[in-house]
Amino acid sequence: SRVLVLNSGSSSLKFALLDPHSGEQYLSGIGEALGGPEPLLTWKSPGQKHSRQLDSGAAHGVVIDLLVRDLLAGSQPAAGNLIAVGHRVVHGGEQFAHSVVIDQKVIDAIAECAALAPLHNPPGLLGIHAAINAFPEIPQVAVFDTAFHQTLPRHAYLYALPYALYRDQRIRRYGMHGSSHRFVCERAAELLRKPLRELNIISAHLGNGASVTAVRNGQSVDTSMGLTPMEGLVMGTRCGDIDPGLLLHLGDALGFSLEKISSLLNRESGLLGISQLSNDCRELESAAADGHEGAKLALEIFCYRLAKYIAAYTVPLQRVDAVVFTGGIGENSIFVREQVLHQLRHLGFHVDAKHNESIRFGAEGRITAADSAVALVIPTNEEWVIARDAAALVRPGE
Amino acid sequence: SRVLVLNSGSSSLKFALLDPHSGEQYLSGIGEALGGPEPLLTWKSPGQKHSRQLDSGAAHGVVIDLLVRDLLAGSQPAAGNLIAVGHRVVHGGEQFAHSVVIDQKVIDAIAECAALAPLHNPPGLLGIHAAINAFPEIPQVAVFDTAFHQTLPRHAYLYALPYALYRDQRIRRYGMHGSSHRFVCERAAELLRKPLRELNIISAHLGNGASVTAVRNGQSVDTSMGLTPMEGLVMGTRCGDIDPGLLLHLGDALGFSLEKISSLLNRESGLLGISQLSNDCRELESAAADGHEGAKLALEIFCYRLAKYIAAYTVPLQRVDAVVFTGGIGENSIFVREQVLHQLRHLGFHVDAKHNESIRFGAEGRITAADSAVALVIPTNEEWVIARDAAALVRPGE
Ligand SMILES: Nc1ncnc2c1ncn2[C@@H]1O[C@H](COP(=O)(O)OP(=O)(O)O)[C@@H](O)[C@H]1O
Numbered sequence: 001s002r003v004l005v006l007n008s009g010s011s012s013l014k015f016a017l018l019d020p021h022s023g024e025q026y027l028s029g030i031g032e033a034l035g036g037p038e039p040l041l042t043w044k045s046p047g048q049k050h051s052r053q054l055d056s057g058a059a060h061g062v063v064i065d066l067l068v069r070d071l072l073a074g075s076q077p078a079a080g081n082l083i084a085v086g087h088r089v090v091h092g093g094e095q096f097a098h099s100v101v102i103d104q105k106v107i108d109a110i111a112e113c114a115a116l117a118p119l120h121n122p123p124g125l126l127g128i129h130a131a132i133n134a135f136p137e138i139p140q141v142a143v144f145d146t147a148f149h150q151t152l153p154r155h156a157y158l159y160a161l162p163y164a165l166y167r168d169q170r171i172r173r174y175g176m177h178g179s180s181h182r183f184v185c186e187r188a189a190e191l192l193r194k195p196l197r198e199l200n201i202i203s204a205h206l207g208n209g210a211s212v213t214a215v216r217n218g219q220s221v222d223t224s225m226g227l228t229p230m231e232g233l234v235m236g237t238r239c240g241d242i243d244p245g246l247l248l249h250l251g252d253a254l255g256f257s258l259e260k261i262s263s264l265l266n267r268e269s270g271l272l273g274i275s276q277l278s279n280d281c282r283e284l285e286s287a288a289a290d291g292h293e294g295a296k297l298a299l300e301i302f303c304y305r306l307a308k309y310i311a312a313y314t315v316p317l318q319r320v321d322a323v324v325f326t327g328g329i330g331e332n333s334i335f336v337r338e339q340v341l342h343q344l345r346h347l348g349f350h351v352d353a354k355h356n357e358s359i360r361f362g363a364e365g366r367i368t369a370a371d372s373a374v375a376l377v378i379p380t381n382e383e384w385v386i387a388r389d390a391a392a393l394v395r396p397g398e
Numbered sequence: 399s400r401v402l403v404l405n406s407g408s409s410s411l412k413f414a415l416l417d418p419h420s421g422e423q424y425l426s427g428i429g430e431a432l433g434g435p436e437p438l439l440t441w442k443s444p445g446q447k448h449s450r451q452l453d454s455g456a457a458h459g460v461v462i463d464l465l466v467r468d469l470l471a472g473s474q475p476a477a478g479n480l481i482a483v484g485h486r487v488v489h490g491g492e493q494f495a496h497s498v499v500i501d502q503k504v505i506d507a508i509a510e511c512a513a514l515a516p517l518h519n520p521p522g523l524l525g526i527h528a529a530i531n532a533f534p535e536i537p538q539v540a541v542f543d544t545a546f547h548q549t550l551p552r553h554a555y556l557y558a559l560p561y562a563l564y565r566d567q568r569i570r571r572y573g574m575h576g577s578s579h580r581f582v583c584e585r586a587a588e589l590l591r592k593p594l595r596e597l598n599i600i601s602a603h604l605g606n607g608a609s610v611t612a613v614r615n616g617q618s619v620d621t622s623m624g625l626t627p628m629e630g631l632v633m634g635t636r637c638g639d640i641d642p643g644l645l646l647h648l649g650d651a652l653g654f655s656l657e658k659i660s661s662l663l664n665r666e667s668g669l670l671g672i673s674q675l676s677n678d679c680r681e682l683e684s685a686a687a688d689g690h691e692g693a694k695l696a697l698e699i700f701c702y703r704l705a706k707y708i709a710a711y712t713v714p715l716q717r718v719d720a721v722v723f724t725g726g727i728g729e730n731s732i733f734v735r736e737q738v739l740h741q742l743r744h745l746g747f748h749v750d751a752k753h754n755e756s757i758r759f760g761a762e763g764r765i766t767a768a769d770s771a772v773a774l775v776i777p778t779n780e781e782w783v784i785a786r787d788a789a790a791l792v793r794p795g796e
């Protein structure tokens with residue numbers, strides 16, 4: 001059996017066709033610049049890469065139609081027996097602590113949550129509607145980025161704001177990257193041979209967006225992203241934690257509009273903002289090696305802030321079975337992992353340089369010395385989480 | 399010899415006359431509701447309390463005139479030999495890493511820093527001008543709340559923002575409560591019998607405003623307040639850390655103006671906002687004991703966030719000689735100290751219940767068990783720091 005996984009952004013649509021049991025991908029790709037003058041579709045099937053220019057203005061529906069008519073048809077028989085379409089939905093608010101089969105009530109609830117994620121939920125709904133049109137007979141499943149964090153206790157999810165903002169406006173910490181944190185958590189339990197319900201880890205998802213989560217007894221108990229994906233760690237172009245008074249200062253003293261502040265903090269900050277060079281960790285590492293001061297500084301701040309979060313999350317956990325690195329940076333950056341663990345040496349972490357250098361590019365395993373507290377690298381696989389959840393919901397017994 | 403210490407707020411002026419060597423106070427008081435219809439002056443000299451209604455509209459100058467004509471004159475001969483006036487100035491920007499004797503250049507520089515602290519520096523200048531008028535012959539000294547934190551390394555003071563905001567607008571972490579953190583730091587060195595330059599502590603100043611500072615080798619290396627006093631811990635009415643995206647959400651989705659957001663986050667948040675009851679820790683503790691849910695929640699969040707900061711600050715310190723509690727809450731709250739240290743038990747902290755219960759109301763000492771990591775209570779004394787600095791600058795040899 002196969003599940004088609006869809007991940008819709010405002011101008012992009014990622015898709016993957018996979019076996020929910022093995023995780024094997026038969027087809028994957030992305031439609032980019034959708035709605036613009038030159039939309040582009042690129043995809044790969046095992047051993048082959050393809051790309052196709054789409055008509056000007058082509059949007060999510062066009063990509064899905066092509067998927068159905070050409071791509072899936074062309075992948076037969078591998079694509080046979082599609083049992084579900086799984087959708088990544090960014091914000092499930094407090095309504096969704098688990099994945100669900102999509103019906104009208106679910107669609108309405110996702111639309112309601114759009115008030116909390118105006119940039120992210122509307123494109124998710126676009127994808128859902130297009131997929132319902134294209135596959136009217138096949139069950140659609142929603143998998144929420146926030147769901148894994150619905151186990152946070154009150155003292156971790158409430159901000160120190162007037163309580164009415166939570167009660168009436170649902171303003172609280174929700175957290176994101178839930179599927180990724182859940183994936184590495186389940187995998188860490190296997191690697192450490194511990195029942196998930198006894199597992200305490202701190203998982204660092206370090207991609208363009210980045211978040212760190214404290215998992216106690218298999219459940220998320222704190223996480224660095226908040227109401228929105230702006231809070232927490234330094235990211236590619238997002239600022240992460242800043243003084244709230246700083247935003248007011250940008251408005252008051254410098255006369256910036258909210259719109260300007262938003263684009264500044266979302267798109268011009270983070271690694272890019274500090275380095276004035278790039279949002280890309282790999283580029284920064286090579287520039288830093290060549291002596292670029294901004295690149296060095298950006299990496300230094302990134303690592304210092306991550307190390308502080310990990311140390312802070314020892315508070316809700318008390319006992320940490322492992323720190324887990326994932327996402328593009330976590331899976332590949334020798335430098336970041338080494339720096340962060342070095343700053344945590346007082347907590348018993350000592351990198352094994354050989355393992356740290358060899359575990360990259362999709363490899364998995366332990367990067368700390370034998371007598372050290374444990375740090376693992378686990379390549380994340382959000383598509384697989386989505387496909388598994390979808391399959392479990394539509395074929396419960398399997 | 400005596401130093402007069404002045405601390406000017408926008409509508410208040412605190413003053414104290416003290417011996418810079420012993421710290422003994424001969425006179426202290428506060429003018430409140432200055433500039434309003436019913437300004438009030440209250441003061442005490444050893445053994446006596448006084449208060450006096452001032453004329454409608456009376457401001458900082460009137461208080462200082464009364465100080466000179468009535469109060470100081472009435473305190474003779476104890477008040478004799480005034481060698482300096484010491485001013486608390488909130489924001490010294492990057493210009494001031496130490497206290498200085500005030501001249502026109504210093505006044506200009508403080509005025510420049512007012513762009514960074516529009517609520518705080520202008521009243522400080524009011525007090526300075528009034529004092530120069532009243533005591534034209536006596537040296538005036540400025541002591542900055544930010545100065546102690548000028549030793550922060552770049553990776554701790556830079557936000558992950560476009561670098562130009564730092565280079566051109568001086569937007570960075572400055573930190574506050576510097577005199578208090580410095581005071582407890584020097585005292586901790588004495589209590590622990592360590593040279594200051596080898597002392598590593600985490601000092602928590604918990605008053606209506608609250609901040610926590612990591613001190614390595616006697617120098618501040620990280621601190622929770624930022625560009626403004628809004629960042630960091632939960633405070634009486636300030637929110638501390640929140641998602642920057644949350645502010646944008648308040649503006650975008652809820653249509654709040656910057657002014658409304660500012661007053662919400664500065665005056666209606668923190669302990670008051672969560673509890674919907676009070677900004678006062680003592681009141682919250684007694685309400686929580688009576689089962690008030692909001693009060694319990696506010697205290698829980700306050701303690702959890704503080705414990706996380708302390709754990710995070712083990713990263714820059716690696717070795718922590720002591721955690722130090724100060725400020726009204728730190729000096730007095732059995733509950734907060736017990737809760738916070740309990741959450742840090744994985745780092746070796748174990749409260750000694752008897753000592754925790756007895757060290758309050760101005761007492762000083764260790765509140766952890768013999769085999770525990772060390773936590774100290776040290777009553778802060780910002781006036782004394784200011785008086786000492788002033789005396790040291792105007793009478794260097796003494
Ligand atoms: N070999 C590498 N060394 C360091 N960083 C890497 C390496 N490979 C990828 N990265 C970084 O991973 C980040 C992208 O992570 P990824 O998880 O793919 O992003 P997204 O959040 O968009 O899914 C980029 O900063 C990239 O530079």
Ligand SMILES: Nc1ncnc2c1ncn2[C@@H]1O[C@H](COP(=O)(O)OP(=O)(O)O)[C@@H](O)[C@H]1O
Binds near residue numbers: 607678728730731
């Ligand atoms: N006995 C006490 N128990 C708990 N909290 C106390 C106690 N005494 C004072 N506090 C708290 O100290 C805080 C005021 O601290 P203080 O340092 O005086 O404030 P400020 O920052 O205005 O100087 C208030 O929250 C008050 O409730």
